[in-house]
Amino acid sequence: MKVLYFAWVRERIGVPGEEVTTSATTVSELIDELSAREERYASAFADLTAVRVAVDQTLVPLDTSIENAREVAFFPPMTGG
Amino acid sequence: MKVLYFAWVRERIGVPGEEVTTSATTVSELIDELSAREERYASAFADLTAVRVAVDQTLVPLDTSIENAREVAFFPPMTGG
Amino acid sequence: MEAPFDAGEVLSSFQAQLNGAGAMVSFTGIVRDTDRGDLEAMKIEHYPGMTESALTQIAEDAKARWDLNDLLVIHRYGRLVPGEVIMMVATASRHRKSAFEAADFMMDYLKSRAPFWKKEITHSGAEWVASKEDDEAALASWTTNSKT
Amino acid sequence: MEAPFDAGEVLSSFQAQLNGAGAMVSFTGIVRDTDRGDLEAMKIEHYPGMTESALTQIAEDAKARWDLNDLLVIHRYGRLVPGEVIMMVATASRHRKSAFEAADFMMDYLKSRAPFWKKEITHSGAEWVASKEDDEAALASWTTNSKT
Numbered sequence: 001m002k003v004l005y006f007a008w009v010r011e012r013i014g015v016p017g018e019e020v021t022t023s024a025t026t027v028s029e030l031i032d033e034l035s036a037r038e039e040r041y042a043s044a045f046a047d048l049t050a051v052r053v054a055v056d057q058t059l060v061p062l063d064t065s066i067e068n069a070r071e072v073a074f075f076p077p078m079t080g081g
Numbered sequence: 082m083k084v085l086y087f088a089w090v091r092e093r094i095g096v097p098g099e100e101v102t103t104s105a106t107t108v109s110e111l112i113d114e115l116s117a118r119e120e121r122y123a124s125a126f127a128d129l130t131a132v133r134v135a136v137d138q139t140l141v142p143l144d145t146s147i148e149n150a151r152e153v154a155f156f157p158p159m160t161g162g
Numbered sequence: 163m164e165a166p167f168d169a170g171e172v173l174s175s176f177q178a179q180l181n182g183a184g185a186m187v188s189f190t191g192i193v194r195d196t197d198r199g200d201l202e203a204m205k206i207e208h209y210p211g212m213t214e215s216a217l218t219q220i221a222e223d224a225k226a227r228w229d230l231n232d233l234l235v236i237h238r239y240g241r242l243v244p245g246e247v248i249m250m251v252a253t254a255s256r257h258r259k260s261a262f263e264a265a266d267f268m269m270d271y272l273k274s275r276a277p278f279w280k281k282e283i284t285h286s287g288a289e290w291v292a293s294k295e296d297d298e299a300a301l302a303s304w305t306t307n308s309k310t
Numbered sequence: 311m312e313a314p315f316d317a318g319e320v321l322s323s324f325q326a327q328l329n330g331a332g333a334m335v336s337f338t339g340i341v342r343d344t345d346r347g348d349l350e351a352m353k354i355e356h357y358p359g360m361t362e363s364a365l366t367q368i369a370e371d372a373k374a375r376w377d378l379n380d381l382l383v384i385h386r387y388g389r390l391v392p393g394e395v396i397m398m399v400a401t402a403s404r405h406r407k408s409a410f411e412a413a414d415f416m417m418d419y420l421k422s423r424a425p426f427w428k429k430e431i432t433h434s435g436a437e438w439v440a441s442k443e444d445d446e447a448a449l450a451s452w453t454t455n456s457k458t
Binding site: 168169170171172173174175177180182183184185186187188189190191192193194195245247256258261262265266269 | 316317318319320321322323325328330331332333334335336337338339340341342343393395404406409410413414417
Binding site for chain 4: 007008057059073078
């Protein structure tokens with residue numbers, strides 16, 4: 001599964017994206033799994049109220065299933081306009 | 082005193098403006114005086130809810146004094162924009 | 163003014179001389195054909211002298227209510243054909259909300275306080291456009307700088 | 311898109327292909343200097359792929375809510391300097407109210423749903439622009455086609 005990071009989430013994790021092999025079934029589980037792996041993930045996901053997530057390019061809540069997802073993206077609230 | 086007419090008020094009265102010598106002291110009195118003179122004025126001023134008035138180029142109510150006025154204008158509600 | 167103008171060109175010039183604005187809103191009024199599709203022309207009558215002072219007053223009122231970097235109001239008169247630009251307002255502010263509100267306010271103000279009268283010329287005759295009763299109400303609904 | 315554009319030119323082209331519209335509203339967002347006056351550049355990051363679908367969704371949602379002749383939304387990304395145009399929306403409708411409301415709605419939508427992130431580069435460093443808490447609330451305040 002492709003996992004993408006944007007803005008300061010990308011900066012904290014240190015890469016714009018990566019292939020992730022996971023047994024997580026929801027976004028929340030994926031976050032927990034990544035945070036347990038390395039400090040840079042734990043730092044990016046420390047305050048989940050400041051993190052938004054898209055599964056296959058659609059904004060979704062953290063309890064969304066990722067079982068059939070091809071792409072999961074993490075980023076701060078958007079600041080366009 | 083210069084009296085001006087616009088839009089359908091002008092069309093009913095038949096002239097865009099004229100010099101008027103009057104003893105009227107308010108807009109209302111001027112309307113009554115003109116209406117008494119000729120039918121074309123009476124027709125233009127038949128429905129006063131549809132008539133707006135400016136004294137010296139400022140919108141005013143019908144009971145406004147015209148004693149020091151240089152210019153009085155009558156017209157329908159504005160439809161610009 | 164009487165001469166035709168291009169809304170985009172006006173917007174470009176307006177933007178070019180801004181300083182420190184983050185938001186720019188424009189409204190453009192365009193001559194629209196009748197529902198029957200028979201509009202030949204729109205004739206716009208105005209009150210020379212009072213027109214200029216009314217437009218200046220509208221601009222000053224908007225500036226007093228909102229923190230604007232700049233604003234603009236143009237209104238044509240004379241004979242216009244369908245598709246032609248009738249009028250335009252533009253506002254610029256540091257923030258989006260002020261720019262939107264000030265433009266909306268200027269339109270409400272202009273509709274009921276600027277001395278213009280439209281007459282539609284169609285194949286079957288000529289008719290003065292009726293004012294909308296809610297134009298006065300729309301203007302009255304503005305308190306200092308918000309619509310109620 | 312990445313390339314710079316001129317808001318006025320976009321408005322002219324938008325107007326040229328309209329048919330039957332009586333009202334046109336545009337909003338233009340411009341890079342504004344910091345209050346300290348030290349902004350060197352604004353870097354806008356975006357999420358390729360999702361950006362396009364989000365902007366399409368915004369346009370479709372606006373069309374479903376208001377009777378619009380046409381609409382347009384453009385958003386740049388990359389490195390921009392103060393005074394440059396960041397983004398623009400334009401709406402055209404038979405009537406003024408719809409054109410204003412739809413443009414206002416599209417901006418609320420875009421601010422909280424289009425995947426763009428701004429970073430301010432100043433003499434003293436670089437900082438991500440914080441989202442405003444009320445952006446989500448502003449979007450939520452739209453019922454079918456009016457703001458509550």
